Amino acid sequence: MFKIVIIGSGNVATHLIQAFSENETVDLIQVFARKKENLLSFIAPAKIVDNLSDLKEADLYIIAVSDDAIEQVANQISFENKLVVHTSGSYDFNGISTKNRKGVFYPLQTFSKNKAIDFNTIPLCLEAENEADYAVLEKIAKSVSEKVYQINYQQRQSLHVAAVFVNNFVNHLYQLGSEICDNNQVDFEILKPLIEETANKINKLSPKEAQTGPAKREDFNTIERHLQFISDENQKNIYQMLTQSILSNGKKL
């Protein structure tokens, strides 16, 4: 069994802790959290430390903290020549101290505290400095997920940017849609089947093939009616910019 230590107590860390808790490939021997109480519902108290100098020796250290804190945390791991990975989509692994071997263990998913998720379906994007370390990461990753990918830094950056478009921005459009409903005494529930089908459709058609709506069919009368209907300036600007982008089919303007 691989001995692993997880450093962090945020959304990614807690989902990793749960995924590795009952696992035949991996022994989660320790977790570091600045505030132990954040993790008490996820792991036995005896396994939690709040001082990095108390870390035990392990085969793999997973640093699941905010990007800004990765380097500082990595420098405080007192062991040498251990495999140390972070979980960030946009951070290079060069921030990890050279005294240890570096890698990346990036789960590409949106994690929220109050939403359970089946870890087995989460794509894990791995990177390591050498093949032996990659093989270890891959075994550990495959013990918790069916979807394991070897992804280099540039690919990972592009995935992180693309994820902002298809997750953060998409969710924000859901919010704008729900505000438009609220302002007109319409139950946002009515839009849920459409939202679900929009996401399902791209399993069968490419997004380009799946595109419908007034901008796609160049229906300028409807676009004009919509712009007259929208009173909020921010919503109007977003409507115009995305309509223009569809009209020009996402090409450079």
Next chain:
Amino acid sequence: MFKIVIIGSGNVATHLIQAFSENETVDLIQVFARKKENLLSFIAPAKIVDNLSDLKEADLYIIAVSDDAIEQVANQISFENKLVVHTSGSYDFNGISTKNRKGVFYPLQTFSKNKAIDFNTIPLCLEAENEADYAVLEKIAKSVSEKVYQINYQQRQSLHVAAVFVNNFVNHLYQLGSEICDNNQVDFEILKPLIEETANKINKLSPKEAQTGPAKREDFNTIERHLQFISDENQKNIYQMLTQSILSNGKKL
């Protein structure tokens, strides 16, 4: 049984024809299409007419054509005092000739030719001039869908605008995400679980609660790295505008 006639041969019309084809409440007696051959795989040839003057007498005429053609088609129905509805999300029913009774039968879903869909889950937004006609529309709607709503013109307009945000614009963001992947030799498949979870999440949390990402946590370093990574001007403008909208939480700037 209610005798109904469907006018049109586009995506909405063909999905309606399929939904009403085997139905104990409704007898689909006739369909009008300019080009009969478009409908041959959906309904018996004897039921298709290509001249509006050949329409039979029925309890309900459903005009499922583009907004621009609704008025012209409605004027060519030779009967009087019949219930005539259109299927548009953004068109008032006053365009329908006053010699007949007016209404709306708006299925709020995205229809594509090559994507089957379970009609039973599609929200049907109904409007009629009087209660008796509404009752008829409601019975007919409930024979094909579990989700039937009484929606007035302003509510319907707001739903249509909100649908553009949560469907057309969301799908376009999927396309931008897939282009970013393509440009960096990454398989867009890796993003599919994230896209699915983003849509699922709002069944459990409100979109506002579900929001994550660099803009939400005001992580300006990551935002800056992303803007440097994106080379396409259109993608960059969209990234900046939606980031700004999340930062200001969708309120007026």
